[in-house]
Each structure stands twice: as structure tokens, then as C-alpha cells.
Amino acid sequence: MVEWARSVAEAELSGPLPRRWAHTKGVARRATELAWMLGDVAELLMPAAVLHDVGYAPRLAVTGFHPLDGARFLRDAHQADDGLLRLVANHSFALLEAEERGLREALEREFPLLDDQRLVDALVWCDMTTTPDGEPTNAGSRLAEIESRYGSESLVGRFIRRASPEILAAAARVEAELETQPR
Secondary structure, eight states, X not given: XXXXXXXXXXXXXXXXXXXXXXXXXXXXXXHHHHHHHHGGGHHHHHHHHHHTTGGGSGGGXXXXXXXXXXXXXXXXXXXXXXXHHHHHHHTTTHHHHHHHHTOHHHHHHHSOOOSXXXXXXXXXXXXXXXXXXXOBOOHHHHHHHHHHHHOTTSHHHHHHHHHHHHHHHHHHHHHHHHHHSOO
């Protein structure tokens, strides 16, 4: 599933959005750092890391909300695994942004949240500890970068402020587990 995910994401992002593709590759590298820790659920983390931002692809942007657009594309064009769809649709507390956009009901109806908190946290950590250029960072710096890039009063700026406590808590849970796990 990882090779398929990589080919789909590369086809959709590398040409029109090279910086988004660089971020995606960085998020995938971060996911490899967690695979040993997650066991079987790593099978979903890896493709989700590669596909989490596919909805930014210009040809896929229907609603303008990339988690929903990406999950719908993966469902409709590729009949992707339900767990993968739900991770992509809800990555990095997307439900809060969906609410800002008036899309919460659609997101919840089509792609309910996953119950596996470790897997959800892992994808948050991968995404929120990777810069737009694909380099490792910490969650606090990434949140500040997002707010700075979009503007504090923008829809994304409002969302990121609302989601920050949850994002930081998810990142802290992953980092605490990383510290306790033998390699």
C-alpha cells in the first residue's frame, strides 16, 4: 500500500506543488521513525503520511478543504481502505478546521474519527514536526510557522490557534512514548 500511496501522491503533488511534495516526503520520513513503535498499525501510518495532503492538488480541490477533498478523491478514484480514508480526512485535528469552514457535518458523516489514539497522534506528530520544505522541526515551531504563513486572523490561523493545545498534547504523547521505547 505504501508504494501505491507514494505513486498517487507524487503524481498529484510533485508537479503542481513541489513544496507540498517536499513536505509530504518529510512527513513520510518521520513516519518511518515511528513504525517500530506502532507495530501492525504502522501499515496505515505510512500511506496516510504520504497521502495526508493529496487534497491540496489543484485538480482535486473541490471544497478547498484539503483533508476532505483528499479523502473523497482516495475513496472515489481509488477505493482506498476505510482506515486510511479516515486518517487522511481527520489528520491534525482537521475536524476543528472543518467546523470553521462549515464542513464539520460532512466530514463526520463521511469519515468518522478513528478510535486508535496512538495512530492518530502518530500522524499528527509526523505532520506537525515537519516543515513545509520537509525538514524536521518541533511542533511549537511548526504551529508558529503555519500561523505566520496564513495570518493570525485567517481561517487557517483561527483553526491552528484552536487546535494548538491538542496538537501539542498529541506530539507530547508521541515524544513521551519514543523516550520510553527501546530501539
